[in-house]
Amino acid sequence: MLKIENVSKSYDGKRKAINNINLTIQPGEIYGFIGHNGAGKTTLLKSIAGILSFDEGEIYIHNYSIKKQALEAKKLMAYIPDNPDIYESLTARQYLDFIADVFNIELDLRNQKIQEYANMFEMAEKLNDPISSFSHGMKQKTAIMGALIHDPKVLLLDEPFVGLDPKAAFLLKEVFHKLCEKGTLIFFSTHVLEVAEKLCHKVAIIKNGEIVTNGETKTVIEDNSLENIFMELLKES
Numbered sequence: 457m458l459k460i461e462n463v464s465k466s467y468d469g470k471r472k473a474i475n476n477i478n479l480t481i482q483p484g485e486i487y488g489f490i491g492h493n494g495a496g497k498t499t500l501l502k503s504i505a506g507i508l509s510f511d512e513g514e515i516y517i518h519n520y521s522i523k524k525q526a527l528e529a530k531k532l533m534a535y536i537p538d539n540p541d542i543y544e545s546l547t548a549r550q551y552l553d554f555i556a557d558v559f560n561i562e563l564d565l566r567n568q569k570i571q572e573y574a575n576m577f578e579m580a581e582k583l584n585d586p587i588s589s590f591s592h593g594m595k596q597k598t599a600i601m602g603a604l605i606h607d608p609k610v611l612l613l614d615e616p617f618v619g620l621d622p623k624a625a626f627l628l629k630e631v632f633h634k635l636c637e638k639g640t641l642i643f644f645s646t647h648v649l650e651v652a653e654k655l656c657h658k659v660a661i662i663k664n665g666e667i668v669t670n671g672e673t674k675t676v677i678e679d680n681s682l683e684n685i686f687m688e689l690l691k692e693s
């Protein structure tokens with residue numbers, strides 16, 4: 457479970473980039489996080505991942521506080537940033553081996569997973585090529601494979617569909633479904649409202665650092681489209 461309690465963060469000590477965020481995400485849920493540019497999505501995702509410190513509140517990953525028990529919490533999760541800036545000088549296989557080493561994944565299991573995901577994302581031929589030679593989408597796929605290698609219980613992704621071709625986007629959605637069947641919870645930001653509408657069990661909409669609505673996707677959208685709800689919420693002061 458991912459529990460976010462009263463979390464606030466300011467970069468300059470004056471304006472809060474996120475303000476009093478409360479969200480609880482259960483195992484097996486696919487949860488979409490939607491907001492305008494600068495709304496605070498990346499700030500919250502990085503705070504959950506333990507990359508960014510926050511000023512107030514607490515975040516728990518399966519009851520481990522990301523502030524006080526960061527190592528235990530981080531073992532259970534994976535975070536994929538919006539820009540897959542991964543080690544350019546390594547080959548994809550070296551990068552995946554490195555991640556597997558960090559998480560202590562035994563050799564047979566890691567090779568099996570690398571092969572499985574490389575086949576799935578059509579990266580098997582590229583495993584021994586340097587990441588510096590990859591397109592944005594190929595780097596994104598490599599980052600995704602790295603995130604999946606240790607079977608995270610909590611998967612955080614910042615704009616995961618940007619830069620993926622339609623087939624890779626379809627495959628990633630399939631991966632989401634498979635993971636959620638196994639009890640992994642997935643929390644991802646997106647600007648692609650159709651994806652959120654179709655894929656997510658629940659959604660939260662953030663505006664100027666505050667959650668303006670959240671809940672079951674079908675309840676949030678009722679008879680309207682998510683795009684209309686989003687535009688209405690942006691208009692309201």
Ligand SMILES: Nc1ncnc2c1ncn2[C@@H]1O[C@H](COP(=O)(O)OP(=O)(O)OP(=O)(O)O)[C@@H](O)[C@H]1O
Pocket residue numbers: 467468473491492493494495496497498499500
């Ligand atoms: N390193 C930083 N230093 C100062 N202010 C920052 C920093 N990073 C983000 N901000 C500010 O915090 C607010 C939230 O930014 P954040 O990147 O979390 O938004 P976002 O919802 O992810 O936006 P986008 O959809 O454009 O990626 C914005 O006002 C932004 O200018």
